Amino acid sequence: MLDPSLIAELTAVVGPDNIAAGKQDLICYGYDATQMEFLPDAVVHPANPEEVSAVLKLANRAGFPVFPRGAGSGFTGGALPKGGGVVLVTTRMNRILRIDTENLIAEVEPGVVTEQFQIAVEKLGFFYPPDPASLKFSTLGGNVAENAGGPRCVKYGVTRDFVMGLEIVLPTGEIIRTGGETYKAVVGYDMTRLLCGSEGTLGVITKIIFKILPLPDAKKTMLTIFDSIDGAAKAVSTIIGNKIIPTTLEFMDHATLQCVEKRFSLGVPPEGRAVLLIEVDGDRDLIEKQAAQIHELIKPLGLVQFRAAQDANESEELWRIRRLVSPSLRDINPTKYNEDIVVPRSKVPDIIRTIEKIQAKYDIPIVNFGHAGDGNIHVNIMIDKAIPGMEEKAHSAIKDVFQAALDLNGTMSGEHGVGLSKAPYIELELSPVQIAAMKAIKAALDPNNILNPGKMFPWREK
């Protein structure tokens, strides 16, 4: 519980309309896309970096934790106020400040919704590629804090690759700029990229300078179905090895395919065991040539079906199978644990086979799909919490899946981050020395451990 005098001080900072401490309001800021929920003591909606700074300075003085939050669409509890404290919501800072098409940069506030920014940039003939699945509601500040990915990363890179500079409020309340408006810039440490993916633990992002690109002329979508997971995986490395870097290489395993087919009867050939949805973009002539080349290259790999879209409508039709995955999964079981491991792309068949074994070991349904071009597999463990013991089995299965990814030189997370939900497992991936070095950086910038405490690392009682 926050002392009423602190509530009064916070109210003086953000104004009475921009603070909430009533239970019904607090509930709205205590959840995210996980199953977890924690009530904060208060929620503030600052309008600018100066108000963020005042909140953080007060927090350092009074000793309460502050949890930055965008749209709350995270998958790991990264924005949740575990243990109570103040949730700091960035969504009032939601202006696109400028789009400079001559220098290919844009400056935005953190509360801008990802898709809104993409639309604004595309209207001018330009392009912001990162496309996390949450783009219709997630904010750009959250995207940077989590270093969000998406299907297009295989060609264009992750959110970090588009962040050129930031304005941040340090945990102690000072406002600083990092990076800038030029892509080449090597004066001082790279605080910009240190902030990317730091999950709101090292600073509150209040402005972002993004790199943007010219919008590609055209794109071409291909739906390809293979008779084995190996064929689909081999297709990925064959295409890339032949100098074609597609925009997306989205993959669905047999279990996913069966699930969608059962619900929506799309007419997938029964011998189909894996889907690869391929998209290339760029010069109109070149992508037609590349599509033909891709067809030739993958024919010998157990190709069961190849459909290439001739226009935007057909492209939408081909994407339908991928979009129907989520609505289909709940037919298996009501609760989904969605993990996002990554392995080197040549190891995709190995990890899928290992996951099949884990599924058999625990007798628990697991379906896999994701971004094959990056080796980034979304592992969906579908459970019914009403069935006794199923949740525990799911947690054991998750740990086995993480270990399997690590054994193949992969990582536990390619997009979602660590937050609260993966913190108990982080020692599988990072050594004690690595964790100590990261915690030393955290302590250097946040000596009172005010900003988003309890996240990412295992924070044991001293």
Next chain:
Amino acid sequence: MLDPSLIAELTAVVGPDNIAAGKQDLICYGYDATQMEFLPDAVVHPANPEEVSAVLKLANRAGFPVFPRGAGSGFTGGALPKGGGVVLVTTRMNRILRIDTENLIAEVEPGVVTEQFQIAVEKLGFFYPPDPASLKFSTLGGNVAENAGGPRCVKYGVTRDFVMGLEIVLPTGEIIRTGGETYKAVVGYDMTRLLCGSEGTLGVITKIIFKILPLPDAKKTMLTIFDSIDGAAKAVSTIIGNKIIPTTLEFMDHATLQCVEKRFSLGVPPEGRAVLLIEVDGDRDLIEKQAAQIHELIKPLGLVQFRAAQDANESEELWRIRRLVSPSLRDINPTKYNEDIVVPRSKVPDIIRTIEKIQAKYDIPIVNFGHAGDGNIHVNIMIDKAIPGMEEKAHSAIKDVFQAALDLNGTMSGEHGVGLSKAPYIELELSPVQIAAMKAIKAALDPNNILNPGKMFPWREK
């Protein structure tokens, strides 16, 4: 002076053949590409991370500084042992450990020479784009520590964009891995990018995992000459605005052009005031189309000459004018101060005009060339130290040039870093709070200030 017992301990670590403490040996490791020189007390050549670790642990125990060094080709004194101590040379760790063409990654030791790595990768049909001018002798470890750039960055990005993971020895001697083999990876803080450009102050790099790309099919070089700097700058934004991102957009101003022409009589038309050397790469048909498109786009911008190479020999011929710049400059004056400011690319004409005024103010020759696509201008102040007062005027001019770049939202350095030579100016670019945050990170990882002390920041006596 190091105590003889410490020399004995260091000898025990690296072996008697891999340590030097005689004056003639020390001289070889006390200089770089600047005019500065500082003698170390000893030079060690460790063979592996364990030996690096032992050296650093000893340094922490005994309290002597350690200066990591690759080829010593830096432009800012970043590897120089100012104040004495031990130079740690990484060039014995010079193996290319693997090139994995299926996953498009390569793992190398830090002492591999940049060009040797490029050649090895290209032999297999793949591509490592970063191409600092020093690539024939600079090492990859140094490239990462400085976040090296080069002409191709406008399309492909800087060294940082190709670093996926590192093995580093922390200043306190612990060996850790950062990042890994997958491009998407968001577990823990991004220590990998924090190390990129940290100028050897946060860790000694002992292994690097690079991303590599498929080698483009073909490239096409165009030499274009304009009647004004504005025409050349407008050409850059026009080309990019029309969705063509060239591999390189190398620029030379009028003073540079005159200097080369005077020495080598290449037959540049007298109305030529600025050169843009343009290269596009990729699909063979596409680049021919792009070259024709570029020609049409830039015709109205005061184009005086347009030559497009038809083959590799002609391409070499067109690059000749750029390669002759350095040999020509010494005709002006014997000593060159080479700065590498960056401005948003649309501001290139503004910065060139401001530099012309600075040149007039101090009556000192300045020639500019560089990577116009990135707004990265190499400002070369040519002086004769024998002329009284000229060196002081040069330093005043440098400060004015830095300030002019910053006034245009640019940076003091796009490629060379800060090191010793720009440390006195860093407060022009970074605020006290930014510097304090960076120093806090340095102190967190290097509590005894052992590793490359005195670099990057203004380290005043307490």
